[in-house]
Amino acid sequence: MTAMKDLKPQHFEWEVDGTIARIRLSRPERKNPLTFESYAELRDTFRALTYADDIDVVVFLPNGGNFCSGGDVHDIIGPLTGMDMKGLLNFTRMTGDLVKAMLNCGKPIISAVDGVAVGAGAIITMASDIRIATPEAKTAFLFTKVGLAGCDMGACAMLPRLIGQGRAAELLYTGRSMSADEGERWGYYNRLVAAADLEKDAMDIASRIAAGPNFAHSITKTQLNHEWSMGLEQAIEAEAQAQAICMQTQDFHRAYHAFVAKQKPVFEGN
Secondary structure, rough: EEOOOOOOOOOEEEEEOOEEEEEEOOOHHHOOEOOHHHHHHHHHHHHHHHHHHOOOOOEHHHHHHOEOOOOOOHHHHHHHHOOOOOHHHHHHHHHHHHHHHHOOOOOEEEEOOOOOEOHHHHHHHOOOEEEOOOOOOEEEOOOHHOOOOOOOOHHHHHHHHHHHHHHHHHHHHHHOOEEHHHHHHHOOOOOOOHHHHHHHHHHHHHHHHHOOOOOHHHHHHHHHHHHHHHOOHHHHHHHHHHHHHHOOOOOHHHHHOOHHHHHHHOOOOO
C-alpha cells in the first residue's frame, strides 16, 4: 500500500489531519487556476490514493476566498490554440482522467466552496461526493464562454444526474453562474454555511466519515458510481455481492460485538 501523509506536491497545497487529506489549489491571487502541471499532479495523486491506506477522506478547500477559476487563460487556453488535434486530444483526455481518478480513488471527497468555482473548478466540485458552500459561492460551467461545448470532463453525464436535465442544460448552454442558493435548492450543494464556518463544517463531515467503516465506504463509493449505468436488477445483484464482501470484514464483526456489549463500535477500516 502507498503512504501519502508526507506527500509534497509542487502545484497544490496538501495537508493531512489524522486520515483526512486537505487540498487547496495554488495561486490565490489569481483565484487558484489550474495549469497543465496541476491537472497532471492532481490526476496522479488521486490515482495513488486508490492504494493509500493512510488516507480515508479528501477535502477540497478554497484558498484566499475562492475555490478555483478553472484553466488558466495564459498557461492553458493560449497554448491550446496552437496545438494540433493529437495534442488537443491528449489534453482533453488528461483532464477527463482527473475526474476518473477522483471517481475511482475509493475515498469520499468533500468540496467546500467559497467564491468562484468555474470551468474545471466547477467540474472538481461536481466530481466530489459531497458539496457544501458559502452563500457567496458562484459555480459556472462556462465552457461556452470560450467557444467550447458544455460536454467537458463528464459534465453532460454527471450534472443532469445531480440537478436534473433541464437545469443542467441551461447551465451548460449559457455558461451562467449558478448561485449558491440555486445550488442548494437544486440539490447540488448539501447545504450552505457561513464562510467562517466552511472549513470546520467540511472537516466535521470528513471526521464523521473517517470514523466509520472505511473499507465499506470505498464499496459505497464504487457502487454509487457504477450503478449509474446499471439496470435495477443488476444494481440489486451488485449490491448483494458488495454487501456480502463487507460482511467478511472485521468492522462488521466489531459493530456486532459492540452492539451486544451496548458500546459504540470503533472501526478500523478492515
